[in-house]
Amino acid sequence: MPTSEDYEGQVPAWCPGCGNFQILSTIKQALVELGIEPWEVLLVSGIGQSGKLPHYMKCHTFNGLHGRTLPVATAAKLANHFLHVIAVAGDGDCYGEGGNHFLHAIRKNPNITLFVHDNQIYGLTKGQASPTTARGTHTKIQPYGISSEPLNPLATAISLDCSFVARGFAGDQEHLKELMKAAITHKGFSLLDILQPCVTFNKVNTFRWYRERVYKLEDEYDPYNRIKAFERSLEWGDKIPNGIFYKNDKETLEEMVPTIRKEPLVRQKFSIEAVKHEIDKFY
Amino acid sequence: MEVKFLDYTLRIGGEAGQGLQTIGGALAKIFSRTGYHVFTHQDYMSRVRGGHNYYQVRFSDQKVSASRDMVDILLALDLNTVEIHKKSVRDDGFVLYDSETIKKKFEGPEFIDVPFKKIALDVGKSSIMANTVATGAVLGLLDLGLESLKEILKSTFKKKGDEIIEKNIACAKAGYDYVLSNCPRCEGVEIREPEGKKLMLIDGIQAIGMGALMSGCKFYSAYPMTPSTGILNYLASKAEEFGLVVEQAEDEISAINMAIGASFAGVRAMTGSSGGGFALMVEGLSLAGITETPLVIAEIQRPGPATGLPTRTEQADLLFILYAGHGEFPKVVFEPGTPEQAFYLTNRAFELAEKYQIPVFIQSDQYLGDTEWTFENFDLEHLIYNDYRLREKDLEGIEEYKRYKYSDTGISLLAVPGESGKHLVVADSDEHDEEGHIIEDAETRIKMVRKRLLKKMPLIKKEIEAPLLYGDPSPEIVLVGHGSTYGVIKEVVDILSKDRKIAMMHFSQIYPLSERDRFDYIELLENAKLAISIENNAMGQFAKFIRAETGFEFTHQILKYDGRPFTIENLKEEVDAYL
Ligand SMILES: Cc1ncc(C[n+]2csc(CCOP(=O)(O)OP(=O)(O)O)c2C)c(N)n1
Ligand code: SF4
Numbered sequence: 001m002p003t004s005e006d007y008e009g010q011v012p013a014w015c016p017g018c019g020n021f022q023i024l025s026t027i028k029q030a031l032v033e034l035g036i037e038p039w040e041v042l043l044v045s046g047i048g049q050s051g052k053l054p055h056y057m058k059c060h061t062f063n064g065l066h067g068r069t070l071p072v073a074t075a076a077k078l079a080n081h082f083l084h085v086i087a088v089a090g091d092g093d094c095y096g097e098g099g100n101h102f103l104h105a106i107r108k109n110p111n112i113t114l115f116v117h118d119n120q121i122y123g124l125t126k127g128q129a130s131p132t133t134a135r136g137t138h139t140k141i142q143p144y145g146i147s148s149e150p151l152n153p154l155a156t157a158i159s160l161d162c163s164f165v166a167r168g169f170a171g172d173q174e175h176l177k178e179l180m181k182a183a184i185t186h187k188g189f190s191l192l193d194i195l196q197p198c199v200t201f202n203k204v205n206t207f208r209w210y211r212e213r214v215y216k217l218e219d220e221y222d223p224y225n226r227i228k229a230f231e232r233s234l235e236w237g238d239k240i241p242n243g244i245f246y247k248n249d250k251e252t253l254e255e256m257v258p259t260i261r262k263e264p265l266v267r268q269k270f271s272i273e274a275v276k277h278e279i280d281k282f283y
Numbered sequence: 284m285e286v287k288f289l290d291y292t293l294r295i296g297g298e299a300g301q302g303l304q305t306i307g308g309a310l311a312k313i314f315s316r317t318g319y320h321v322f323t324h325q326d327y328m329s330r331v332r333g334g335h336n337y338y339q340v341r342f343s344d345q346k347v348s349a350s351r352d353m354v355d356i357l358l359a360l361d362l363n364t365v366e367i368h369k370k371s372v373r374d375d376g377f378v379l380y381d382s383e384t385i386k387k388k389f390e391g392p393e394f395i396d397v398p399f400k401k402i403a404l405d406v407g408k409s410s411i412m413a414n415t416v417a418t419g420a421v422l423g424l425l426d427l428g429l430e431s432l433k434e435i436l437k438s439t440f441k442k443k444g445d446e447i448i449e450k451n452i453a454c455a456k457a458g459y460d461y462v463l464s465n466c467p468r469c470e471g472v473e474i475r476e477p478e479g480k481k482l483m484l485i486d487g488i489q490a491i492g493m494g495a496l497m498s499g500c501k502f503y504s505a506y507p508m509t510p511s512t513g514i515l516n517y518l519a520s521k522a523e524e525f526g527l528v529v530e531q532a533e534d535e536i537s538a539i540n541m542a543i544g545a546s547f548a549g550v551r552a553m554t555g556s557s558g559g560g561f562a563l564m565v566e567g568l569s570l571a572g573i574t575e576t577p578l579v580i581a582e583i584q585r586p587g588p589a590t591g592l593p594t595r596t597e598q599a600d601l602l603f604i605l606y607a608g609h610g611e612f613p614k615v616v617f618e619p620g621t622p623e624q625a626f627y628l629t630n631r632a633f634e635l636a637e638k639y640q641i642p643v644f645i646q647s648d649q650y651l652g653d654t655e656w657t658f659e660n661f662d663l664e665h666l667i668y669n670d671y672r673l674r675e676k677d678l679e680g681i682e683e684y685k686r687y688k689y690s691d692t693g694i695s696l697l698a699v700p701g702e703s704g705k706h707l708v709v710a711d712s713d714e715h716d717e718e719g720h721i722i723e724d725a726e727t728r729i730k731m732v733r734k735r736l737l738k739k740m741p742l743i744k745k746e747i748e749a750p751l752l753y754g755d756p757s758p759e760i761v762l763v764g765h766g767s768t769y770g771v772i773k774e775v776v777d778i779l780s781k782d783r784k785i786a787m788m789h790f791s792q793i794y795p796l797s798e799r800d801r802f803d804y805i806e807l808l809e810n811a812k813l814a815i816s817i818e819n820n821a822m823g824q825f826a827k828f829i830r831a832e833t834g835f836e837f838t839h840q841i842l843k844y845d846g847r848p849f850t851i852e853n854l855k856e857e858v859d860a861y862l
Contacts, residue, residue, distance in 0.1 A: 075544030270499035
């Protein structure tokens, strides 16, 4: 059985007190509790504070470009669906720069897990608005206040019939861990949006601000009801629900591709002999 | 132009949607199966229906590698075709048309009025078969027999049943017979049956697709863009049979990142696009560069800028590809001149990409992509396949694995993630240390740049072959080309070599340039009285590149940038002007 030490990576270079620390330690715990070994995990990330997370762990890692996490993760899964592929991204990374990939990865439904560190701000580039920053918020770049409506990732994902949609809070690690485990074990594309306070640049959505507002979806809540899920995903303000909003059990991308049903692509041997007759078709 | 051998050109013109490709494709196949050498090229507008398009088939008992302007037979499916192309019909040529369909009768010995539609209705009970009648009529004019066409009709309509096949065969025969009995002048058409055997007929795009397939490519991701879409179509059609995954990505940014993701995870991967689509891939190209992920990229040019002329041809992305990518990293650029070269260079692209863990380009253009050529065979024994990746067993003896370990060659071992219980593979787009983790210190940066770029590049350069010299071995006149101009330059050299010391120098392995110690091609150019660079673009990009890399400056250039390829007549005329 793996232990948390097995997953221990480099020393994080985040600001003291940042919500990312809780996310990091919770991912390790979730993987350990699921009995998944580091060599069975591929963590794919983009660029941002969240993008550095794989370096602070020990497992297979692909730290790619800003916003491009999901295409890399999707294809890696297609090439080897035995790997647990987990994508980590920031809100800017995933909903801004990578917005198109976000929509289409949900549509394709690869069996991968996406953790979005949603701090409602651009951390690494020092405090610009992100797609989830509230309208009217003032930043250096938006001195008159942000004019755009914030993106609602949960509602967006539910509208696309995403296979698994959940939200957790970095400040409630126990709950977050359960959500992570559910997301990793869910078959299909799983989105877990994580409320992550950025203690340096986001002076509004602080740990305290969240603690006063977040609550868990009721035990009787049925995550298979899409309309209800959509309704609950719109709740944001004095009360912010967390938990698994929506689930469905549809076929995954890998299941839909006939060539990899039996064996992962990466295990399929190639021999020129097998394809040689292809040339006859040109006579 | 004097022609000693049999050399026939057939042009089929009409609107998009009228079935030009079906007729032209069938005829080209019939000629190649009969043993003729064939060269076809297409000229079409960017529309699904309407407009004016044509499909040209040149066939000969000698090798042919380009198109001629003048035609022997014009098959006109609409009035527009007759009016645009009748001046291109040679004096002893023919125009086949249906006066009832195009509502105009033409006088003159070259015009043969065949009621395609009426025959189709009478014999096949459907006007849809008019194209089959027309195909039969062309064969009748050449008196080539109907056997090959029958075979093609049988396989084309296999799914539609015997009745449809029989009707089509009857229509083809009726067209054939009609021309035989209604064209007294046709008696004079003497077609020599070739002595050779069945030849294969293949276009540049198919050759790239088949090259990828036979190189063990397992993953292809792309977003459709003319003229690169054919590769996507070809590989998708082979996916199930040969076990590959072909993904239509949401955009080109995703396409290249997917190919990188698949390659990282352990399979040979490729992506492809045309100018504008590739522009979106450039960020990902750099990612392949810094992460040292093997990747093959097909860039099939169309004229730009931006969306340019979607269905036309140009070689104007060369400098863009050569300099694409932010930062410095090694890459290789191939630009094949024939489908055969496209096939082998695609194979070499995979070999080099995997061996050096770099991006390798197959750059081509609409012209080569769409032109069909005949070959006796491709020698499959020449294909290379080396698996450079460490899998299960290979990892057993390795105590400590570092993805970016320094080495004398700059090449670090490439392990496949998930193959062993202890080796972890860490790749990073940030500058990193040997293990793949982010660093910022100057010393590691220098070491990594040396490893990734400075050590690998000289080794890669050694693998690049010298340009091809065709014609006189110590020429006074050298016509220099790269990529798709190969065929036309070669034929012009053939024509001019009768009374001149002339040669073609053709580059298909463009970057890095081959070393000059084995064959000093620059010295050869310096010694020639006249060295002319011939390019399908307006800025002379290849000449600029040669000057930047070698200091050699071309004093003469022939440039064509109307979106069309060179034809033999038009290139010869331009060369003649310098002689
Ligand atoms: C193509 C590209 N554009 C811009 C950047 C600069 N950049 C790096 S991180 C970032 C935003 C980070 O915000 P977010 O994704 O929310 O992550 P956080 O740092 O808050 O975790 C930007 C704009 C980049 N690296 N690449
Ligand atoms: S800037 Fe914000 S998100 Fe980034 S490390 Fe500091 S606190 Fe965390």
